[in-house]
Amino acid sequence: MILNDSNGVYLEEKVSCEIREWPSMMWKKCIVQATATTRRVRSACVLQAAGAALLVLIAAGALAGAAAADLVIEIPASGVGAGGEAAGARYRLDYTPPQGSPEPNFTVPAQASTINFRGLPGTKYHFMLYYSNATFADLLTWNQTIITAPEPPTNLTVTQGRNKKTIITWSPPAHGDYTGFRFKVIPLTDAREGARNITVEGGNGSYAVRDLAPGATYQLHAFTLLHDKESAAYASRNFTVRGAGRARDAVVTRSALCTGPNTPGKFIVWFRNETTLLVLWQPPYPPGAYTHYKVSIEPRDARDSELYVEKEGEPPGPAQAAFKGLVPGRAYNISVQTVSEPEVSAPTTAQYRTVPLRPRNVTVDARELRETSFRVSWLPPADHRLRSTHFTHSPALQSSMSPSRPLAPSHG
Structure with missing residues (x-):
């Protein structure tokens, strides 16, 4: 529970998560619901505004390929009628640091249902929502600090070194802040081995994983950390550890290690x-x-x-x-x-x-029949795309002819 004693409002935070998958990445959408309750009695209009539940949806902007984080602040209906104080009532959204869209001190009518905010990834924002009407000005009805999810690491590669070491290298995200990285090594060949979770603090761009099973295939997930916030998407690679027969080799290039799936059978x-x-x-x-x-x-x-x-x-x-x-x-x-x-x-x-087409109009001229030879003629297949094709005739002669030229008579 978060206490905001300056205006007598308690904010109780509830969190749930939704997981979704794509072929090349995974992301999760967190729903942070802040429910306000009051300690002191105010006018009915103020209580309705201050007691409104605010639903904040946080999604990673990296899904659209953009360096941004999206938040939707959902304002449930306050119950105030269309007349009286509601005619001039409004909400004002302020935040720090002042990088985002809409800009700080953005106002919407009190009847608005949502405020769509687009900010930077990997950034610690502090939001303040104020309510004003004909009687009250800038009543703080909700405030919260939200750390937007950082972007995943980039340039993730896996190579194999000496002494049963597999080297993971990466680059930090191109936008936003970070405090460390987390890696999950998942065995695909033998699930009984169990997954490994590795946390690396700071900006170190490499880590050596020891004692992976020779010949086994693994999947690597790489996340960026910003304090207790983890990137919504992760970089992923599959790799197969070289067998023991090659384990004595020195550090190999990326192309010498199989980082892709296994080749299909025949x-x-x-x-x-x-x-x-x-x-x-x-x-x-x-x-x-x-x-x-x-x-x-x-x-x-x-x-x-x-x-x-x-x-x-x-x-x-x-x-x-x-x-x-x-x-x-x-x-x-x-x-x-x-x-x-x-x-x-x-x-x-x-x-x-593919099977070739049959020739057309194959004929044998009866007038050219001899004891040891005959004359045959034909037309090529009708398909104009047909390439050169050979046709065999007469088991006794076992000769081949071009479809564009009939066989000359042969005399024994």
Whole structure:
């Protein structure tokens, strides 16, 4: 409970949280409700204004890619009628530091329901809401100190060093203040290992994590701290610790450490015709952590040459994707990757060819029949996109011909 004795108003703070997830980040919205009660009797109008509940919604502006924090101050109806004192009644919002929108000393009519405030991330604000009418001027009805959530750290990387050490490096947020950082290392290969929570105070930009299991896959969450306030969003990376056979190596570059999800298993084309290839593949082993697959085809002739397929099941089973609208008889390079935002695995690749179209109007001239030869003629397929294709005739001769030129007669 927060006491404001200057005007006889107690503010009781209640906090609840709502968690939401996106593929590449998580954020949480905190609802801070301050309920005012009075100790001294005033006029009915003043009691209604001072006793109004104020609901403050705090959300991270980083969701929209902006360096800002959004607060919504919700003013419930005070119950004052449309006439009398209510005609000139108003609220005035003041705050420090004076960086935000609307600017300090912003006023709204008492009938207003909300005040939308946009401030800086990682900033300690002190808000004061005053009520005025024809009888009273600047009656302090609500005040509160709110620390806006800092932005998450940037440039998060994971590399592996000697002696079973995994090195985490990062940069502080580009905007706002901070007092430290918190990291959560979550095992994905063996959940029995348990997550690790690491807190680093100050602006140190690296930390060594020891004794992670060789060959195991982990997910790293990185938060920024400002006193007791944690960033609403976090930076995330998946990484796999090198096996014991390579643990003697010196510190490696970022590209030498697998920071993405595991590569999918082998795949096949289990249905094909002249314009369609249906691909079926196995999930990675071990599965690790990923959310979906990225399947692409080259040349990009398909109606959709890049497809995203969600992972299904736990553990996941085989998955499939179809490429349609392809050129008959053409060879295509197909690749399948697993995705754990923002990381993408190395691809599994293979080449497959669509079924060529049949030639048209194949005829054999009866007048040219000989004991050891005959003449055949045809027209190429009607599809103008068809590339060079070969046709084989006569099991005895076993020769190939271009579709644009009939076979010359052969004499034995």
